[in-house]
Amino acid sequence: xxxxxxxxxxxxxxxxxxxxxxxxxxxxxxxxxxxxxxxxxxxxxxxxxxxxxxxxxxxxxxxxxxxxxxxxxxxxxxxxxxxxxxxxxxxxxxxxxxxxxxxxxxxxxxxxxxxxxxxxxxxxxxxxxxxxxxxxxxxxxxxxxxxxxxxxxxxxxxxxxxxxxxxxxxxxxxxxxxxxxxxxxxxxxxxxxxxxxxxxxxxxxxxxxxxxxxxxxxxxxxxxxxxxxxxxxxxxxxxxxxxxxxxxxxxxxxxxxxxxxxxxxxxx
Numbered sequence: 474x475x476x477x478x479x480x481x482x483x484x485x486x487x488x489x490x491x492x493x494x495x496x497x498x499x500x501x502x503x504x505x506x507x508x509x510x511x512x513x514x515x516x517x518x519x520x521x522x523x524x525x526x527x528x529x530x531x532x533x534x535x536x537x538x539x540x541x542x543x544x545x546x547x548x549x550x551x552x553x554x555x556x557x558x559x560x561x562x563x564x565x566x567x568x569x570x571x572x573x574x575x576x577x578x579x580x581x582x583x584x585x586x587x588x589x590x591x592x593x594x595x596x597x598x599x600x601x602x603x604x605x606x607x608x609x610x611x612x613x614x615x616x617x618x619x620x621x622x623x624x625x626x627x628x629x630x631x632x633x634x635x636x637x638x639x640x641x642x643x644x645x646x647x648x649x650x651x652x653x654x655x656x657x658x659x660x661x662x663x664x665x666x667x668x669x670x671x672x673x674x675x676x677x678x679x680x681x682x683x684x685x686x687x688x689x690x691x692x693x694x695x696x697x698x699x700x701x702x703x704x705x706x707x708x709x710x711x712x713x714x715x716x717x718x719x720x721x722x723x724x725x726x727x728x729x730x731x732x733x734x735x736x737x738x739x740x741x
Contacts, residue, residue: 488584495591500598518558518603522551529671541673542702545614551607552701553670556628556693559600560636561661563593567640568647568654571737579738586730589640593633600629611701621700624707628696631719635689638719638726645733648740668694689718 529535530546543549567589577583604625612618647653667684669677674685674695685691692715699705 488587492587492591496594499591499595515602525550538673538675542698548611548614548702549698552698553694555600555603555607556632556697557668557670557690559596560632560690562596563636564640565661566592568643568657571644571648585737589637589644593637607701619701619704621704624700628693631715632693634719634723638722641726641730645730648737670694689715
């Protein structure tokens with residue numbers, strides 16, 4: 474029996490025109506009627522960055538320990554929360570996408586599994602804009618651009634696999650259990666605080682380190698910082714952990730979605 478993930482990837486290539494239209498429509502609809510348009514996708518993370526820097530560095534006096542990838546807390550924070558925002562936006566927005574697009578699912582033969590993928594790709598556009606900004610900030614502040622940023626697409630790809638796999642689970646559950654999106658919102662808040670966005674993993678108390686060890690986004694956040702702010706090569710054990718978590722979630726999500734998909738038309 475073929476693995477659902479491999480079947481999906483093959484179908485995705487065949488339906489790339491449809492996917493392109495979905496991504497284009499989603500990107501436009503998010504800012505329809507807005508004077509600033511897509512710029513809000515840049516303004517929002519920059520305001521978050523300024524707010525978090527003010528609270529954690531200026532008010533609370535957070536100081537990065539010696540040996541950190543940089544002494545500049547703003548760059549440390551900026552490079553770290555970019556992948557988290559990509560992951561968070563994909564999963565939270567995907568939770569209700571099947572219900573929102575029920576007219577497509579119930580009235581046509583529509584490949585509903587590509588809806589979370591279109592949301593990821595739409596979010597990826599803003600992610601790339603943010604990445605360009607942080608790269609420019611590093612160049613102006615530190616005077617260099619690390620050649621290791623060429624590895625970032627690898628981490629984007631694995632983040633996409635992980636986020637889409639999880640999105641398949643929560644979006645299909647939302648069709649049957651309408652509280653799923655609310656539960657996910659709470660879970661993502663808790664998940665955010667056990668991800669080393671504001672601190673180094675070494676600053677987390679020893680008794681809670683296991684939460685970081687089994688948190689795939691902790692590896693991605695750390696990798697982003699190291700690839701953007703240093704010239705260090707990726708650690709193969711780190712890549713192996715990210716790949717294992719991502720591929721595993723993608724396959725499990727694909728199986729889960731395919732099982733529940735049979736009843737979508739009846740429930741919606």
